[in-house]
Amino acid sequence: MKRILIVDPDSKYRGRARGALESLQCDVVTLDSAEEAIRIMMEEVPALVIAGCDEPQEADLNLLRIARKGAHPVPVLVLANQGSTRGAIDFMDAGAYDYVAKPGDPVVLLEVVQDILRLSGERRPQDVAGEPEAYDAGKIIGRSPEMIEIYKLIGRIAKSDAAVLVQGESGTGKELVARTIHENSRRANKPFLAVNCAAIPETLLESELFGHEKGAFTGATYSRKGKFEQCHGGTIFLDEVGDMSLPTQAKILRVLQEHTFERVGGEQTLTADTRIIAATNKSLVDGIDQNEFRVDLFYRLKVVSIFLPSLAKRPGDLPLLVDHFMHKYRVQAKTPIRGISRRAHAFLARQPWAGNVRELENAIQTAVVLNRTGTLCVEDFPFLQDKTDGGGGAETAGDVLGRLRSEAAIAARALLAEGGLDDDGPYRRCVGEVERTVVETALELFGGNQVRASKALGISRNTLRSKIASVDRETGRP
Numbered sequence: 001m002k003r004i005l006i007v008d009p010d011s012k013y014r015g016r017a018r019g020a021l022e023s024l025q026c027d028v029v030t031l032d033s034a035e036e037a038i039r040i041m042m043e044e045v046p047a048l049v050i051a052g053c054d055e056p057q058e059a060d061l062n063l064l065r066i067a068r069k070g071a072h073p074v075p076v077l078v079l080a081n082q083g084s085t086r087g088a089i090d091f092m093d094a095g096a097y098d099y100v101a102k103p104g105d106p107v108v109l110l111e112v113v114q115d116i117l118r119l120s121g122e123r124r125p126q127d128v129a130g131e132p133e134a135y136d137a138g139k140i141i142g143r144s145p146e147m148i149e150i151y152k153l154i155g156r157i158a159k160s161d162a163a164v165l166v167q168g169e170s171g172t173g174k175e176l177v178a179r180t181i182h183e184n185s186r187r188a189n190k191p192f193l194a195v196n197c198a199a200i201p202e203t204l205l206e207s208e209l210f211g212h213e214k215g216a217f218t219g220a221t222y223s224r225k226g227k228f229e230q231c232h233g234g235t236i237f238l239d240e241v242g243d244m245s246l247p248t249q250a251k252i253l254r255v256l257q258e259h260t261f262e263r264v265g266g267e268q269t270l271t272a273d274t275r276i277i278a279a280t281n282k283s284l285v286d287g288i289d290q291n292e293f294r295v296d297l298f299y300r301l302k303v304v305s306i307f308l309p310s311l312a313k314r315p316g317d318l319p320l321l322v323d324h325f326m327h328k329y330r331v332q333a334k335t336p337i338r339g340i341s342r343r344a345h346a347f348l349a350r351q352p353w354a355g356n357v358r359e360l361e362n363a364i365q366t367a368v369v370l371n372r373t374g375t376l377c378v379e380d381f382p383f384l385q386d387k388t389d390g391g392g393g394a395e396t397a398g399d400v401l402g403r404l405r406s407e408a409a410i411a412a413r414a415l416l417a418e419g420g421l422d423d424d425g426p427y428r429r430c431v432g433e434v435e436r437t438v439v440e441t442a443l444e445l446f447g448g449n450q451v452r453a454s455k456a457l458g459i460s461r462n463t464l465r466s467k468i469a470s471v472d473r474e475t476g477r478p
Contacts, residue, residue: 002117003027003044007037007063008052008079013102017050020106021113034059038066041074048116049076052102056090068095075116079103085140088148089184092155099152101145140173140180141324144314150177150306157304158184163256165301166279168308171358174279175237177306182235187275190234193227198240206248207264216265228261228272241278241301242287249294252276256300276301311353311360318349321357325364326376333368340376347378408434439467 004026008014014030021028026047031037034057037049049067053060067074075097080087091099097116103109140147157164158181166174175194182192200208207216211226227236238244244252255261255272262269278301287293311318322340330337353359367380412430442453454464 001025001027002047003029004113005037005040005046005049006030006052007034007049008032010052013052016106017109020110023110024113024117034063037063041066046074048113049074050079050113051076052079052081053087053091054080054082055087056094061090061094064091064094064096077112077116082143085142085147085151088151089155089158089180092152093158093184099148101148140176141321142314142317143320144309144316146309146314147317150308153304153306154181154184157181159186161275162303163275163301164277164304164306165284166277166306166308168279168281169310169356170281171356172308172310173357174281174308175239177308178235178237178277178279181277182237182275185235185275187234191231192235192237193231194237194239195227196239198243202245202248205244206251209248210251210261210263211266212264213266216263220265223263226263228255228274229270231274233273235275235277238276238278240280242280242282242284242293246292246294249297253294253297253300256297311356315349318360319345321360322348322364325361326368329365329368335368335371336374337368337371337376338374341378344377344381347381347384351384404434435467435470439464443468 002024004021004024006014006017006021006028008017008030009032011032014032018028018030029040029046031040034051037051040046041049049063051060051063064076067076073095076095078087078091078096078099079102080099081102088099098112100112103112140151154177164178164181166177168174178194179192182188195205195208197205207220207224207226209226209228211224211229212220214220214223238252241252251261255274256276259272260269261272284293284298288295288298311321322345326337326340329335348360348363355362363381363384364376366383367376370382371377371380408430412426438457439453442457443450446452446456450461450464450468454461457464459467
């Protein structure tokens with residue numbers, strides 16, 4: 001009879017999970033710690049281990065290391081209450097079969113376990129030769145299902161030297177993904193160099209990548225190493241690879257196939273020990289159809305493909321990104337920003353974010369600089385339009401009153417800091433200024449007609465006259 005170990009500190013969940021798996025006719029053993037699971041595994045090798053974890057602890061990673069050893073590695077399914085970047089990458093790199101959100105429905109858990117047991121004989125090969133290295137995976141922000149899948153993929157491919165093609169819209173974080181792969185690879189202590197193929201003129205791109213010899217062209221007064229030589233043993237990131245000319249593509253293809261190249265104007269063949277990660281925000285398939293991109297290079301680059309979703313397709317990550325960038329620029333600007341208002345959060349959630357994460361980061365940075373209240377509010381994003389009306393950007397009454405409250409708070413802080421204000425305190429001064437402004441604006445709007453102005457203001461005509469008299473006294477009018 002097959003044995004399944006369920007390791008989870010939550011006794012209630014252990015019970016529910018065991019009940020869900022009863023129909024499998026397996027020996028289901030529930031345990032509350034990884035150490036206890038290791039002891040049981042030493043006695044009898046199970047068919048599957050189900051581990052409830054969030055952030056990886058040493059005991060959890062040790063459980064995975066032991067499970068992956070031997071002629072028949074044991075699949076370990078990690079169930080997370082809250083998925084995280086660090087957890088997904090570390091657990092997948094340590095050899096987890098999969099890393100998924102903890103199913104609330106027992107039927108879902110049963111289906112997942114059935115699939116693992118059915119496919120356990122077709123598991124991917126596990127690298128059991130050495131101990132996994134530690135990851136520093138805290139730079140990519142997001143806990144959406146789409147991002148968790150990307151973290152898992154990074155964990156699987158980081159240790160290999162396979163070429164990677166990262167695809168996604170501008171501003172989705174393609175270079176950040178490339179850096180994360182490099183920093184968590186065996187090449188981490190070697191250089192990582194990024195080259196934007198679209199930003200460098202085609203006449204200079206070949207020299208930039210492969211270097212040149214003295215006299216190779218006009219202005220080449222000395223020999224120069226290219227990026228491939230400079231990051232020998234490391235990783236080169238070719239951004240916007242779809243903008244590369246066909247002749248340069250042919251040379252990149254040779255590097256991928258033969259790991260050799262020559263400098264511009266040189267005769268000596270050099271060896272390239274460099275991992276290539278490429279990225280594009282355009283369809284390379286369309287480029288192939290239009291004879292602008294080599295089909296053989298396309299397949300050489302996409303040994304592994306990573307598709308980054310737009311920010312609009314992972315709205316659940318917006319609060320995490322906002323908090324991250326707010327903290328980053330608060331520290332950078334040494335500004336005492338305490339947080340962000342609910343209205344501002346809702347306002348940001350309504351934005352289309354065509355520029356994706358990069359646009360959001362720029363918006364938060366600007367808002368931190370503009371802010372005067374210590375709490376980011378809608379008024380700190382004057383360069384964004386409100387999308388509540390489908391794109392018209394009209395300001396609602398609530399928005400206007402919110403802005404008024406924000407400005408009143410600024411004025412009140414300033415007046416309270418000043419202390420004495422003749423015979424009037426901050427309260428009377430603030431209220432008086434608001435009343436005066438509202439009365440004068442209404443009279444101006446209705447051409448001095450007190451009947452229409454009082455009706456629009458929602459007060460009686462006598463009350464309006466009293467307010468007018470009060471304004472006249474304050475301003476010294478006769």
